[in-house]
Amino acid sequence: MHRAYLLILLILSQEALATKALSVTYSSSIEPIAINVMHEWVLTIQSIDGNPITHADIVVEGGMPEHNHGLPTVPKVTKNLGNGRYLLQGIRFHMSGFWEMKITVKIEGDEHVVMFPLEL
Template identity: 40%
Template sequence: MAAALLTSLLTVSPALARPANLDRSLDRVSDHGLYRVRIQSTRTPIPLWRVHQWNVRLTDAGGQPISGAVVAVDGGMPDHRHGLPTAPRAAATGAAGDYVIKGLKFSMPGWWVLKLAVKGPDGRTDTVTFNLVL
């Protein structure tokens, strides 16, 4: 189900020059305003060349935690036209609105995007993209 969700919601974009005003916020409203998503690496600084985990906090527009969602993970380096070197997966932690992404790896310094596709328990879907400069 997560693979189908990714295929339908996310596409690989052509190479892009890094915008001068790149939004690097790790707390964002999804593209259609259905969800608020906050991400945070479990390691500081964010490691290169190592598999690590990220925490995800998912709420509705009113700030209420959302449990039972399916969160699909994609991303890559727009400047280099390649995706992530691993196939990270998100799973619920058991606490309302909290998820963990396992298996994430960044293989070089530069501009990365992390794209999450969220399918809520009510079936509504939305996406959010985070910009990381490592």
């Protein structure tokens, strides 16, 4: 497993003044990520001061903004691995180019959105 990216924050808070940043990272079960291979990621979610976020609801969407299409699959978090780690299964990219993965993390009424850009 390989830690590929660190992106921080983006706050879309339902309570307008709550601005809590998160650290979201992923590691892919295949590295480098290959086209048309079903694989999985482990997402690690922490507060900005390094405490694991253990009870997040996570929704993942993805697509190619330049082609105006989404993913060919619907990846889902299937397991809470504990310690702020979540298993995301069912990822497959079906063409080369620029992809974005949008990770929406819901915690206690706050919604955080993190984008991972990927050049495949």
